[in-house]
Amino acid sequence: MNDKIIDAIRQKVAKEPYARKMGLRLLGLKPGYALVEMDLKDDMANIFDVTHGGAIFSLIDEAFETSCNAHGTVAVALNMTVTFHRSPTKGGVLRAESKEIHRSSKTATYEIKVTEGENILIASCQALAYRKKEKLPFL
Amino acid sequence: MNDKIIDAIRQKVAKEPYARKMGLRLLGLKPGYALVEMDLKDDMANIFDVTHGGAIFSLIDEAFETSCNAHGTVAVALNMTVTFHRSPTKGGVLRAESKEIHRSSKTATYEIKVTEGENILIASCQALAYRKKEKLPFL
Amino acid sequence: MNDKIIDAIRQKVAKEPYARKMGLRLLGLKPGYALVEMDLKDDMANIFDVTHGGAIFSLIDEAFETSCNAHGTVAVALNMTVTFHRSPTKGGVLRAESKEIHRSSKTATYEIKVTEGENILIASCQALAYRKKEKLPFL
């Protein structure tokens, strides 16, 4: 059963419009866990010519969304808290790793770390999802 | 002096790569305040065919970034907490309004609300910026 | 019906062990709104001889708890984000005001401000509650 869910999410992400727009690549996925990668492009620069917080958050949210839905039932974001530690290197590659730290029938909580290179911490997120009863609609 | 700062930020945003990528329009700006608008496009859809949290956060972050830098000195995001209330209407228009609720010499705090239509609340954010001493580099 | 709920919560708070321990006074209460007051006492000092964050949060949480339960059904805290703006004056009086900014059948969101004196902002909180179906057990 797990494999079917994981495969279905992987296929969905491969065709996800926003993942394509941002260049998000789902590298790892299992129930309660995801690893997503993104290349930093010129079109992600803000008014100070560093990576826009929106781009970094997009990467975080993709890892969150996939990790919490990998249990096979629909989970939606309730709350996300992000602390930005440093600006990433221009032209670099970022990874977001989402790990489930708690799950009940109604909610689940994740810690998501964004790193570049040899584990340099760029941003940290604590995220809370609401878990619905219904199965993923695309299974 | 204020007018010069506001004009400089407006010009920077008009050319900001990420603002162009996401279609972010700066409608209102003064020290500690910003109003930014974004059209929801097909390429912002997530795996459930609703707007990706990353797109909504990008709008929030643009309002945050411009409102806290409109004092004329460089401010950087430390922490942002977002609560998602409901998915926005497909093809709709979102607005993010950032209001400063506190400012000291070192930090400043903002409440940012995302709405659509007649003030329907989509997301709420509390955001904390670190205020540097240096003037905006593009003044 | 509202009056009965408000009265029941007021009576519960008057006897609440933790409210007594901290000296929390419920000044105002209606569905989605609460105002709570606390005197700063010597036994609330931390290692720097300023008010402990735990005491300030206790005041915030009392305002949150009462405001979200004043709808008459049980609501429990899911997530609370607090930004501390400044240390309160020693021996002063703090007030926390909780205002509901969004409510659905499942969740509700509040903004809570802690002030002293003539509206000097001490701390700001964004708080998310999960709303159960069951009525308050003490009605």
Added chain:
Amino acid sequence: MNDKIIDAIRQKVAKEPYARKMGLRLLGLKPGYALVEMDLKDDMANIFDVTHGGAIFSLIDEAFETSCNAHGTVAVALNMTVTFHRSPTKGGVLRAESKEIHRSSKTATYEIKVTEGENILIASCQALAYRKKEKLPFL
């Protein structure tokens, strides 16, 4: 040098008014790390007769405060985000463990977990401190 700092904080906590009021015991301390314990007492009950969020947060904040000040310079709380997973057992013992996940010259970030018994997760916190240049005043 480290030992002197750790000893000085331990002595301060042993005499801290709020730590005494709440029964907070500092079990472990080193730069960027703290472990604090608290017995749940009858006077910590809220209107539903479960432990008040303020008591749980007080434990979290003590672990945060001691871990970030154990570097020897004054650190103050900027932002704390707490997710509450479940109510603790009545009459139980709670532990909060604070771990530094990032530190720069100006800020530091901590993950704090509250557990009871055999590692049952009660609450999780992400906390951000501002680091001043000045040494701890009681060294």
